[in-house]
Amino acid sequence: MPRAGLSTSAVVDAALDLIDDRGLDALTLAAVAERTGVAAPSLYKHVGSLAQLRTLMAVRIMDELTERFTAALVGRSGDDAVATLMRAYRRHAVEHPARHAAMPPDPLHDPALARAGARLLEVFLAVLRGYGLEGEAAIHATRCLRAIVHGFASIEAAGGFGLPEDLDTTHEQLIHMFVASLPRT
């Protein structure tokens, strides 16, 4: 019996592939085991539990988001940066609905997710810093932005909007609404 050469990272990879293919509900240790060519209990050599696998997946997804956003935002500022960030967020949720759904809404509660959550939050704060928002005002604005992008992306990723043809228009309207609420220079 040759070894499969598995690792924690490979298990997370397989789990992410799995939910991309078959949805978040299909995330089961048995399914991950099958995909990695291993018996289910063997996964425990690399992952403490299903819950821990979920948090490891969430860390990966949030890091992926942070990287993607920072790449999209390079060289941009102001309204352009805000719109780019919002579009990138939506884009990711549409391309990977299961990954979006796999992100916990309260990352800062779990110490294992806090770092990745803080890094992601920092991207939002950085984009809004250009508007002279500081302290409490920055927090409120970030929360508003987060609520908007999360709400829209969650509903769209779940297929919750009835007519799919002009969702772009709705999203652009949402972007305009938020941008208009920011203090002008």
Next chain:
Amino acid sequence: MPRAGLSTSAVVDAALDLIDDRGLDALTLAAVAERTGVAAPSLYKHVGSLAQLRTLMAVRIMDELTERFTAALVGRSGDDAVATLMRAYRRHAVEHPARHAAMPPDPLHDPALARAGARLLEVFLAVLRGYGLEGEAAIHATRCLRAIVHGFASIEAAGGFGLPEDLDTTHEQLIHMFVASLPRT
């Protein structure tokens, strides 16, 4: 062995009480059975499956929301109505976070939920009708409103905002942002 005198409605009641008490994850047929004083398989005399119980619960929650909103909105119109609706939505999510989480994001996909979903949607449309929005514009505005209230309520109900002290301010800011985006008379 005397009969428990159960009914479908009573099972749904017990299930709603259960998630209010112990969270959505605690929703299990065994737990509902215990709460109704019956063996688990007996529930199948009143409910087809756990999935069907979930949709029945969702219908009840959405109807509850519709009733609550229409009651809060009587005699109001314009910005006042919009703000009232948004506050009522948030209030419900905070008071019953599990019920809020139990609502599917895509009610119109399930025929059993379509009626309740449409009635709830109609409340949103009615509030925006006062602004002269019609056809496509009304749809976009409703989607924006829905994304905002759903996003904020979901994050707050899940405990996703870090500092809880001035969430009211954030929410009022969100209300103002949306109201400002509506066409003035």
Next chain:
DNA sequence: CCTTTTGGCTATGAGCATTAGCCTAGCCCC
């Protein structure tokens, strides 16, 4: 009063996460 339907029950099975305990492949060190 007898019959039928209805609403309980126990027993059972499939699938899940998880634990325990074994066994060997592959590496380190002599």
Next chain:
DNA sequence: GGGGCTAGGCTAATGCTCATAGCCAAAAGG
């Protein structure tokens, strides 16, 4: 090259979940 240790696989077993089958009595209704 050989000895042993560790790490990574395995099977077996436990206890939870939803769900089905089949029995049996309570209530309803003629």
